[in-house]
Amino acid sequence: MDLPYTTEIRPDTGLTSPTLGIWLFLASEVMLFGSLFASYVLLRVGASTWPDQSSVLSVPLATLNTVILIASSVTMVLAWASLKKRSLPAFRLYMGLTLLAGALFLVVKAFEYGDKFSHGLVPATNNFLGLYFTLTGLHAVHVLAGMVVNAYLWLPGARMWRSDPARFTHRVEIAGVYWHFVDLVWIFIFPVLYLL
Amino acid sequence: MPMSEHDGVRVTPYLVAFGALLALTVATVAVSWLALPATPAMLLGLTIATVKASLVAVAFMHITSARATVFLTLALTATFCAALFGLILWTEADHVLGTEFTNPFESQGGTQ
Numbered sequence: 435m436d437l438p439y440t441t442e443i444r445p446d447t448g449l450t451s452p453t454l455g456i457w458l459f460l461a462s463e464v465m466l467f468g469s470l471f472a473s474y475v476l477l478r479v480g481a482s483t484w485p486d487q488s489s490v491l492s493v494p495l496a497t498l499n500t501v502i503l504i505a506s507s508v509t510m511v512l513a514w515a516s517l518k519k520r521s522l523p524a525f526r527l528y529m530g531l532t533l534l535a536g537a538l539f540l541v542v543k544a545f546e547y548g549d550k551f552s553h554g555l556v557p558a559t560n561n562f563l564g565l566y567f568t569l570t571g572l573h574a575v576h577v578l579a580g581m582v583v584n585a586y587l588w589l590p591g592a593r594m595w596r597s598d599p600a601r602f603t604h605r606v607e608i609a610g611v612y613w614h615f616v617d618l619v620w621i622f623i624f625p626v627l628y629l630l
Numbered sequence: 631m632p633m634s635e636h637d638g639v640r641v642t643p644y645l646v647a648f649g650a651l652l653a654l655t656v657a658t659v660a661v662s663w664l665a666l667p668a669t670p671a672m673l674l675g676l677t678i679a680t681v682k683a684s685l686v687a688v689a690f691m692h693i694t695s696a697r698a699t700v701f702l703t704l705a706l707t708a709t710f711c712a713a714l715f716g717l718i719l720w721t722e723a724d725h726v727l728g729t730e731f732t733n734p735f736e737s738q739g740g741t742q
Contacts, residue, residue: 448697457700461707468711479722508648511690515639614690621682625675629662
């Protein structure tokens with residue numbers, strides 16, 4: 435059975451079903467991360483003392499991760515633009531670079547976590563580290579989930595390009611919206627946890 | 631939408647947005663070096679983050695070409711998020727303003 439409105443606009447919403455679906459999902463994600471940021475505000479404002487965040491965490495590594503994630507957003511949108519220009523090889527190149535950037539982000543994050551653990555800094559150490567590990571850990575899970583979807587579109591999912599290029603391009607666009615959202619969340623995590 | 635309508639995708643705006651995001655990342659780190667008092671530092675840092683997030687939403691997520699349904703969904707989410715933060719700040723207002731708890735029974739000469 436063919437799903438309706440995968441690439442055609444639904445008259446009542448003015449959107450394709452995948453587009454509406456991803457935005458509704460992202461709305462729930464905003465509330466998920468929003469509640470954690472709100473917890474941070476609550477605990478920090480209510481605390482009599484708070485650690486100097488930039489001395490506890492590694493600002494250079496976080497800056498590097500920011501650059502990596504921003505670059506991955508560019509390669510992701512270029513992967514979609516390549517399909518619009520009907521070039522599957524260019525799509526494979528840019529999507530491959532996006533996956534590489536995602537993997538690099540996680541490797542840097544793993545180094546950061548390893549360094550904290552080696553110094554005995556764990557989520558139970560204090561409220562700040564509890565929030566740091568929760569927020570960055572949840573974000574890392576989101577990066578991993580995006581990588582799984584992107585890897586599927588990069589290799590087995592790309593078969594759809596031959597049978598239904600418009601639908602495949604739309605799938606990449608939807609995956610891109612999610613990936614950019616993950617980048618957007620990091621843009622707030624970086625100053626809030628590392629710099630302020 | 632037929633693909634032919636989008637064949638002329640221009641990549642230059644994406645590269646310009648990339649450059650702007652890198653520059654704003656440098657600005658974010660630079661603000662932390664200024665050693666400003668907590669409130670201005672937080673306001674400046676979050677303002678830069680909001681500008682960066684808007685750039686991502688406009689340039690990469692194509693939010694400006696989204697339909698009313700998307701904006702309604704986002705507006706509802708923003709309202710709930712604002713309420714979440716507003717209620718927390720309201721709850722913590724005593725700490726923010728530096729007021730302290732006083733025993734309401736002290737003035738009555740009672741020992742509670």
